[in-house]
Amino acid sequence: MSSIPQTYTISDFIEWNTKKQLILSPDFQRGSVWSPTAKVFLIDTILNDLPMPQIFLRTKIDPATQTTVREVVDGQQRLRSIFEFASAKFRLTSKAPKFKGKAYADLDVEDQERFLSYKVPVVQLINASNADVLEVFARLNSYSVKVTPAELRHAEYSEPVKWAIADAARDWSVLWDNYGVVSLRDSVRLKHTSVMAEMFIILDIGFGDAGEPAINSYYKSRKMKDELHFKPLRERVDWIVKHIVEQFGEDFASTTFFDNPNFLALFAAIAYLKGWLPTSKVTEGLEIVPGPIAWERGKGVMTALAQSMEDDEEHPVYAAFVNASASSTHRVASRKVRFQMLVGALASNAA
Incomplete structure (x- = not known):
């Protein structure tokens, strides 16, 4: 460029x-x-x-x-x-x-x-690519008045927590450019860094209540952490996102699982089965233990869940997932339902 x-x-x-x-x-x-x-x-x-x-x-x-x-x-x-x-x-x-x-x-x-x-x-x-454009915006926003919470964080922090998340968001631009987990318009306002921050939070402290205040608290609590704290988190983010794209990108790109609320639930479910998810309220009562991931089995259940999201008629087996997806998706109660159903879908040791 x-x-x-x-x-x-x-x-x-x-x-x-x-x-x-x-x-x-x-x-x-x-x-x-x-x-x-x-x-x-x-x-x-x-x-x-x-x-x-x-x-x-x-x-x-x-x-x-x-x-x-x-x-x-x-x-x-x-x-x-x-x-x-x-x-x-x-x-x-x-x-x-x-x-x-x-x-x-x-x-x-x-x-x-x-x-x-x-x-x-x-x-x-x-002839700049979308990734080039987003990089320009990130640099511009480092020197201008911020509007969104993500932009405010980008201006306020210069510690490793900021760069670990910003670098991961940039390197996984395929999520925003190709799959629309966050729209390009929202990415311009750095909202893609909020979604990436949630991935780090899931792996670092657990899958709980979300939203910008929770992300702000995470940045504040991790402000003094050095690069070594974030290196293993980044490696796990890379592993999970890589496998989501490889396993589900082709067939599920236009479904609810590439909208950021259920993308994060899927991310957390995979993290749990890998043994990387800290205990939190969403894991309470879950009888399935971490273990091998049954990708093909998961695809079958996820196809049915995605179809249920589109159908007018309620499917009793999947109603809880559909209802939770329609409620406050950043709250623990909603996240717990969707997370546990996806763990059950992907676990090779599920009943």
């Missing part, structure tokens, strides 16, 4: 958008969430020829068609605001004192020209 810093005028962006050569909402970009005040402030910044942050584009060049398409990696809200103002979707308010009450058509010709010729700083990522 090469990155090229350049400047383009607003008129360039309008032309690309008109010709459908600009993609504002690729999978990895967050939705439009700017307030009217933020939009006005941006336009006022432009009309006063003040600097704005860089726009990041993934530029895809197709040699066969000799065409170029640009995907907005970072800057969607800014560009939407610019396009909306240019197409008379809103007027400026008192937040733009010199231009209060004006739409684009109300501006003097000189101001319209200033707006259209404003040079937007751009970094182009040439």
Whole structure:
């Protein structure tokens, strides 16, 4: 991947958008969430020829068609605001004192020209992969204001706990890029690191209540641990994820088992059978002991469970799993039901 810093005028962006050569909402970009005040402030910044942050584009060049398409990696809200103002979707308010009450058509010709010729700083990522894009976002988020809990953690921590989880999330990008365990859009907000953190938590302290507060507590409790603490956890994460992808990726990619709640339950079940899961409330009352994993037997039961999730009619044998999957999936009560059923499905010594 090469990155090229350049400047383009607003008129360039309008032309690309008109010709459908600009993609504002690729999978990895967050939705439009700017307030009217933020939009006005941006336009006022432009009309006063003040600097704005860089726009990041993934530029895809197709040699066969000799065409170029640009995907907005970072800057969607800014560009939407610019396009909306240019197409008379809103007027400026008192937040733009010199231009209060004006739409684009109300501006003097000189101001319209200033707006259209404003040079937007751009970094182009040439033919970058999804993994490249996520790496860029991770680095950007290390130096910017964070919004999600995952982004806050990425900014707050520099200890091995952060890098062990971040590196594993990056190295297992197949989970987000190919299987959608976390969507690319959510991965941009580092939510894939939350799911990876849960895998480390499962192996380190057990499969219990989840959610961002639990993850925050884990980071805090492991802040002083060195790389040696996380090395065996990472090795076990790698073993389990590798086998999930190899054994179930082809047949179950579009099922509930590659949605992150049941993916984590499956992960925990395999960890238990390998003897790697610390005792917790989810293991209480479980009569099956760790032992060999019956992959083919598991596939049969998981196929029935996945089908039950799709069917309108309730299947008594699988009703508990379906109901638990529909309830608060991050709570112990729900996790225990799904975990124990998957242990039973995968255990070679199950009745």
